Amino acid sequence: MDQRESLRTSGTLMILSLIDKRDMYGYEIIETLNEASEQVFSLKEGTLYPLLHRLEQQGFLKSYQKTVDNKKRKYYKITKKGVTQLAEEKASWKVYSKAISNVVGFAS
Numbered sequence: 001m002d003q004r005e006s007l008r009t010s011g012t013l014m015i016l017s018l019i020d021k022r023d024m025y026g027y028e029i030i031e032t033l034n035e036a037s038e039q040v041f042s043l044k045e046g047t048l049y050p051l052l053h054r055l056e057q058q059g060f061l062k063s064y065q066k067t068v069d070n071k072k073r074k075y076y077k078i079t080k081k082g083v084t085q086l087a088e089e090k091a092s093w094k095v096y097s098k099a100i101s102n103v104v105g106f107a108s
Helices: 003-021 026-036 045-057 080-107
Strands: 061-068 071-078
Touching (some): 003 026, 003 045, 003 080, 026 045, 026 071, 045 061, 045 071, 071 080
Antiparallel strands (some): 061 071
16 A cells, blocks of 8 residues: 555544644644654645645644744644544544454464
8 A cells, every 4th residue: 555545544543643642733743743653654745734624624623823933833733523533533443453454364
């Protein structure tokens, strides 16, 4: 599975999981995801921002402006609806990953 396909299926889970820990701005999300995934997911801004916009439109994230070190940044914060969605995504992922592990283990 290539990175684009992985993001299509698990992008919401990964982004909501990161932002659930603390509010983040775009570049920080890119860097944190890259580090946490051991460089497996190296997002470009053109991939991340449409995903963030979609999550915000769905009511899972809210954005706000904050100035840090004289730099104005757009931060993203998870909403209550986003926390609920994250729990559902985690539950689905648990079932999915267990099923794959079972099949891979069975086939070995």
